[in-house]
Structure formats: C-alpha cells, structure tokens
Amino acid sequence: MSQNFVHLRVRSEYSLIDSIVRLKDLTSRVASDSMPSVALTDFNNLFGLVKFYKLARSSGLKPIMGADVLIKYSNSKKPTNMTLLIKNEIGYRNLTKLISDAYLSKHTNAVPVIDFSWLKTLNTGLIALSGGREGEIGRLLSVNKDEEAKEILKINQDLFDDRFYLEIQRTGRTGEESFIQKALNLSDKFDCPLVATNDVRFISQKEFEAHEARVCIHDSRLLNDPRRERQYSEEQYLRSASEMIDLFKDIPEAIDNTLEIAKRCNLQISLGDNYLPDYPIPDGLSADDFLTKQAIKGLEQKYHALNSMNIKHHHLNKDTVLTYKDRLNYELKVVIKMGFSGYF
Template structure:
C-alpha cells in the first residue's frame, strides 16, 4: 500500500556524528514503502547531494534537497536555534549552497557552523523553511512559556519566507514533543501559518 507521508528531515552518515543512515539503503527503503519522495537534510552540509540525487532518480523517488542549519542566538550564543531549509527550485539550491558555505567560512563558533540571519535575509528566493520544532527559536519560546515572543518570531519567519514557512509538528516520543506540538498548532491557528509533520530521522530502522 502506498504511503502518503514524506520524510522531510533525514540525516545520513554524511551528517558525521549525527546520523547513521546510508544513502542507497535509504532510497531503497523509501521506494519499498511506496513513498513518492524523501528529503535528505544533512546537519550543516550538503555533502551527500550527488549520491542522493543519482540514487533517488534511479529508483523513481523524488529527491528533496535541503539542509539542517544552526542559526545564531544573540541571547545565548552557545545555544543556537535549528532551522531546516529546502530548495524548491534552482534559485533555492544556489541560495542554500551559499548559506551553507558561509557557515563554514565565516560562521564557525563553538565547533559548529552558525548561520547569521543577515545571510538568510538576502538569500530567501526559492527556499522553503521549517521551524525546527522544539529546537527552533519559535519552539524554544513556546516551551519557555513566552507566547508573545514565539508569535513575534513566527511572524518574522513568515515575512521572510512568504507562504513558504511551516511550523513543524513532531511526535517522536522525545520529552516535550506533545506539549510543543499542541502549542505549535495553537500558534499556527492564530497566525494562519501552515504546519508540516516531520520525524527527526537518524536511523533507517527503529531497532
């Protein structure tokens, strides 16, 4: 039976210490489950892109190109926010590669490539942004009970990525998932912001 769910946040072995999924087995599993597409969003890099694209196209699976990024947190520099960017077209791909590159050449902090907001603000064309769930700036504000701040942050991203910013809903069994999910739904309803269900995938099989 064909699955309508599409994974938009998967880390492979190319995410170094943050994933063990191998690219070809991933594509094979997606095809086996009848999923039409999959998003491979490495942590702060796009090193798997060529292998992923070739494998997906060969298996009849639509490859969704993206990356998980750490975004600067002015209040707590050593505790950056998470955001996921997906390329919707070639312009988005080019902008994403520039942002990732800047993270390594100019944004190295605390052992991570940290993205500055000004880099994002000048490179929005062709990109879709996912909020980062409880690790994003909106999610962290919600989980801290700072609802007005969460609203301000969500409005910032909605303005930056018009009709291309989504509040992420995750139900992975991790602590805080349920609270974060319901708070995100309430905020989404208040702002008219679309939501998307994601699963923070680091392994191919549950066991």
C-alpha cells in the same frame, strides 16, 4: 485524509555527528514503501547531494535536497535548528552560499552558524521548516515565552511568506505534546501551516543502539555513562507512510503538507557538465586572448628575475629562451583547445 507521506527531515551517514542512515538503504526503503519522494537534510552540509540525487532517481523517487542548519537570531544567545529545503536552482545557490558563509565566519572549533540577517537576501528558492522543539519557536515556547515565540514566527512569515512551516514531531521525546498544542494554537492564529517530520537518524528501530554508539564515539562518551544526555529516541527511524499517517491522524493537514512541499521542490541537477570559473576579463579580450597575454607577460618577468639574480645555472641564452617560448605556446594551445582558459 492523505494516503501517503513524504519524509522531509532525514540525516544520513554524511552527518557524522548523529546519523547512520546509508543513502542506498534510504532510497531502497522509501521506494519499497511506495512513498513518492524523500528529502536529504544533512547537518550543515550538502556532501551527499549528488549521490542521493542519482540513487533517488534510479529508484523512481523524486529527490528533495536541503540541510539542517543552525540559525542565530539577534536577540538570542544560542543558535537553534531550522531545516531549509531547496525548491529550485536559485534556492540551491542560496543554500550553498549560506552554508559556505557559516563555515567561513565560524570561530576555531565552533559549529557553523547562519545569522538570520543573511536570510533577508538569500531566502529565495528555499522552504523553511521551523525546527520543531529544537527550533527558536520551540525553544521559546518551552520556557513559556509565548509572545517572543509569536514574534519569531511573524518575522519568518514576513521573510518566507508561504514558504514557512511550523514543524511538529512525535518521537517520544520530552515536551513534544506540549509543544504540539502550542504550535496548533499558533497555526490557527497566524494562519501558518503545520508539517510533520520524524527527524530520522536510522532506518529501522532495531538500529537505535548502533546509533547511540555512533553519537557516543563523536562525543567521546561511554554508552553507560549516567551523565550522558539522551537526545534521541528509538522512534527516530524511517517510519512507513502508514505509520506516520496513523501517528498524526488527529492532525491530517500536517501529513498532507509533506506532499504539498514535495510538489514545490523541483531542483534538477545537470550531471557530467563542467562549470568553469567566470574570470573577470578586460573589455575587448576573450578568455583565450587574456590567458595568452598574461602567460607571455609572466614568462618575460621570469627572464628578467633570473638574469638579475646572475645565477650561473640560470643564465638565459637565445636558444633557452626559444625553448621556453615554444613550450609555453604548446601548453597554451592545449589549454585553449580544451576550453579551460577561464580556469587557468
């Protein structure tokens, strides 16, 4: 049995809808508990990635980056949860592309959703966790559509190969144990590895009420509203490694796999470097040459436009034209010297 554990599903303050985890508190607590690594999986965004990366590294932790996303399958009416973890730079680029496309294709005021078909070309470098009860497999199992759940499992295994994991949780929410038993059966039958998460939304158990207040603010509901759906439990705190190991002592492989996944995630971020757009340039020209050519062409077009308007205050004499050309040449030299031609 493993003597350690890695949290692979943690939302932070950058998930405005339902988390109060501060990144500094997260990395500090994980380091103090001697866990080797921790993942940041905010909802539909990577806003906290750089800050988290810096804090984790400075705390002696291996940072794992990813996101909780909504996936829409072709035969499903509603999207369901999946967690995507970044293995390497290719995975990072693919996840940013997936999230960007989800935002660009969403309807007004709708939640961004990733179409499962997009993953066919953008799954490289990513590890997928099934989403537990809130994933598509969990949803189907909860309504006794076991055969359909098997089909979803199979298409994910075909797509991700050994990078797809059945996610299980024990946070005291309805239906968890029933789902775990079915997940165990699927794991055995389809040789699909299990992984344990705690779906973390706050650092300590005593912060549950503050978290509920955060959720109510987002949903415009009152804490004591009897009609309010209780989606979270006070067990969704950052449990210690020993607590998680004890919680899943009957399924030790689900703990072991958190460490295996952590080993597979090795994204290195280069900080402080500028990455300018790779603008398409005609053959035979450098970025500097092309910028200069386009700038001069644009200035000449301005001359003709102003002269054709025949506006008194914009009449261009030779001295004015020379002044504009000198200014343009000066600004071009500055841009070229800074190496920013591709940006402009």
